[in-house]
Amino acid sequence: MTLLCNGFQILTIGRIDMQCFSRTVSSIFITLICLTTFSWRAAAQENGEYIAIRKEGSGNIALVLNKLDARGQGNAGAQRLDTIIRDGLDFTGIFSLISPPLNIKNNSDGEHAVINFGVLDSVAAEVYAGGTLTTKSTTLNLDMEVYDVSGAKLLFKKTYRGKDPRALGYAFCADLVEFLTGKRSIFGSKIVFISTKTGYKEIYECDFDGRGVEQLTSSHSITLTPALSPDGRYLAYTDFISGAPVLSIRNLLDKKTVAVARSGVGIDPGWRSSSEVATTLSFEGDQEIYLIKTNGVISSRLTNSPGIDISPTFSPDGSQMAYVSARNGQPQIFIQDMHSGQARRLTFSGNYNTQPSWSPAENKIAFTMWENGGELNIFVINVDGSGLVKLTGNSGNNESPSWSPDGQMIVFASSRQGQKRLYTMNVTGKNQKQLLSMEGEQMQPFWSLFRK
Amino acid sequence: MRKKINGMVVLALMVTAGCSSEKAATTASESADKAVAPLVASSPTPAPLIPKAPAPILSPITAPTPTGYGFDQWQRGSLGDVFFDFDRSSLRADDQERLKQNAAWLASNTGKRALIEGHCDSRGTSEYNLALGERRASSAKEYLVRLGVAPTRLETVSFGEERPFDTGQGEAAWAKNRRAHFIVK
Known part of the structure; x- marks a missing residue:
């Protein structure tokens, strides 16, 4: 003392x-x-x-x-x-x-x-x-x-x-x-993630501290990229129940699920608000990001560039969207203003930057860089492009960062022990520890904004 | 239920192992040939011909054989797979040759349709690979359409990195996984 x-x-x-x-x-x-x-x-x-x-x-x-x-x-x-x-x-x-x-x-x-x-x-x-x-x-x-x-x-x-x-x-x-x-705490928040426990990729939920694991889907197919709406009422994800990757939006209160059944893909949803989720669809040909209402109806198209556009994540006020675009050949993170539609490139280090996650507390974006064809690692960058910081390293592949509701911690997946497991760390990369132990691999964690 | 599916998959693999060796010579690439070899070797007796029971669309993730998902229980007809360079969805010269053969087969089998699955290797990130896989399947489809195949006969789906042909690590395995896989319907 x-x-x-x-x-x-x-x-x-x-x-x-x-x-x-x-x-x-x-x-x-x-x-x-x-x-x-x-x-x-x-x-x-x-x-x-x-x-x-x-x-x-x-x-x-x-x-x-x-x-x-x-x-x-x-x-x-x-x-x-x-x-x-x-x-x-x-x-x-x-x-x-x-x-x-x-x-x-x-x-x-x-x-x-x-x-x-x-x-x-x-x-x-x-x-x-x-x-x-x-x-x-x-x-x-x-x-x-x-x-x-x-x-x-x-x-x-x-x-x-x-x-x-x-x-x-x-x-x-x-x-x-x-x-x-004076900030929203992590207590009562939830983490949803994918596990292969049953032999299939299904969505699970646990408390912020890894306790109380519950299985949310039984698709017996491939289920990917769960994302909870800010109010915790809806869960958006991709599954292959139809044979192809389709976006589904489940109302967690009445358990009803709507599938955004369009031709092509539905990839990696990100919530703009509790009433609108963005995802990548390809029914018009190219892969573009669209805004979709919770009833599954498309409200607008957000991107218009040849090549892959995926993984939308929004500023807390919903006025800006970060996403991955391969418009220049390789995947980089861009930020688009939702009012003007103007987009600018955010990441210039590395040839393969994906999985952006916008902090709910600060003007920072966490993302995954594939470093020189080696390992995947998690970085944080300021929204203005300054202050690039590497948070993980020398510990296998580290990917899929998602912020805690107070913006103080990040949950992510790592292969440091061979199989993919979930870990948490604080915003400086310190205090990296395993979140939970369960059978199979765990990946694609998403930390809720709401608390119960 | 899961055991049952596992059993079906194993059975389907054993059944098709015998027949796929001859198909491999004409339809699969050299790398795919290698992948199929251990399967054939591990079959103690020639597999009996049994009706082509529809395989489950999706097998459990835990691959029942060392070669994983692939060559394979769904290779029904004479359509060969095409393979891609890393992070690319453009068609190489050898891909175009194979697609010409596929187009010719489709032209003489007008009652048949094809499902084209886009796949990626396990490197990079899953979401991006799901998008990349779709572009690979679409590239193959567009080329066939240009060769005169009706687009209504060609369906595409992306599996990204979710269903690797070879679960191994290293370029030999990765090269097999970067493909557009054809299934005759």
């Missing part, structure tokens, strides 16, 4: 947009938990600006997460939930988790304990979080409080109620991250 004491400075975190935050929360269309108290919001508005002490350069938030007090049935549930929250916060890579010092509370006999901010300050904690878990039959009641240590101020207080400890724990993690960073 002494290390953390060096090089501190006071930084002001910008005004947290609580309206935006609460809108995000209230617009979640599948509610897993009951929110009972909203005193956290009042506390946040009271604070207006949240000032934190940050370690210079690290960007990590020094957090003491105290062990949960257990009420009701035993201690095991509290310990488990404690681990869930701790692991969840650790996964984000934005916290330095400090072991809770002794004597955090000056009175350990429960409800009237007072938090000892002096001892928290002495271990260089910026934020303190603690709470109680009350278990009544199968219902869990998690009461959490979060304090700013230096000001000894309550930042928010909230009750989470439900039956699934992981859902409760992650709901708290989500609130904590969004409160402290």
Whole structure:
């Protein structure tokens, strides 16, 4: 902890947009938990600006997460939930988790304990979080409080109620991250991907941390490039059920699927909004990118260049589209303005650049470069063409980058262990780790923007 | 169900292995010839002639033989495959010769139609290869149409890198996979 004491400075975190935050929360269309108290919001508005002490350069938030007090049935549930929250916060890579010092509370006999901010300050904690878990039959009641240590101020207080400890724990993690960073968190987000587990390429879904894998398609054919709409309601993908690669759009609520049955191909969809998806079709002859409504009706054609045009990905406001075009012979990434239709070439390094993915948080695009006919690796480039950074290397083929909803992480496929598996890393390429283990190969991951 | 399909594929491979050796001489390229050799060698007895049961359109990904998807259980007639250079969908001279033979066969078998599958090697990225495969199939189709084959008799589909002819790595395998594969209907 002494290390953390060096090089501190006071930084002001910008005004947290609580309206935006609460809108995000209230617009979640599948509610897993009951929110009972909203005193956290009042506390946040009271604070207006949240000032934190940050370690210079690290960007990590020094957090003491105290062990949960257990009420009701035993201690095991509290310990488990404690681990869930701790692991969840650790996964984000934005916290330095400090072991809770002794004597955090000056009175350990429960409800009237007072938090000892002096001892928290002495271990260089910026934020303190603690709470109680009350278990009544199968219902869990998690009461959490979060304090700013230096000001000894309550930042928010909230009750989470439900039956699934992981859902409760992650709901708290989500609130904590969004409160402290002002950004959409990864908690509750989903990753869809392709696996050959059954012998066929099918779409699967898992939580952001690789847990809870579920099979979404049983096409018994080849299924490729799943992409979830920003609101999580639709899943677009290509499959060969008809014998040819056709784009399908599935409504995940009523499970109805429309196929965009045109002659030729339907390749690699990318959502512009929750009501429009772009994909490559070839029914007019050449392969061009079209915008399609969720009912499968084509609304407009976006490209008009001889040669391959594929893999659309949009700026968060939908005003610009990055895509792959082989109009000059080899595949390069271009950016097209959706209003003027003007396109410019983005990538000039390398002869084979594909799989662009536009960051939901910054003006950056991740993509896959095939380096001199050798390995595939993931790069990030600014939308203006500057700041090319290589994120992977010397680890087999690394491909299919997709951003986390907060823009802080990237999920991708890698053959570093032979078979293709899914990995995550942060935006600088650090902290590369395997997302999940399952049979077969896993590839073409797509990280959702929404959270449940 | 899956086991059943696997079984069908293996059976189909065994059945066609015997007959494809003679077809190979006339229709397949030299490289394809090599690919078919181990299949023939591994058949202990000449395969019996059985009715051409329609094979499943798609086999499971786990290829039941070392040669993978390919030469193959669907090579029904006398139409030879054409092969492409890396990242190209343009027709080489040898491709054009083979397509002339294919056009002649189609001209004398007017009741037949053909499905042309575009394939790629496993290098590069899957989405791009799916697009490239379509261009290869289309190149072959357009050439046949110019030679007088009615476009309504020719259907195309791209499999990209999803169904390699040879699952091996290296140029020998890759060259076999960069092809337009003909299936007589």
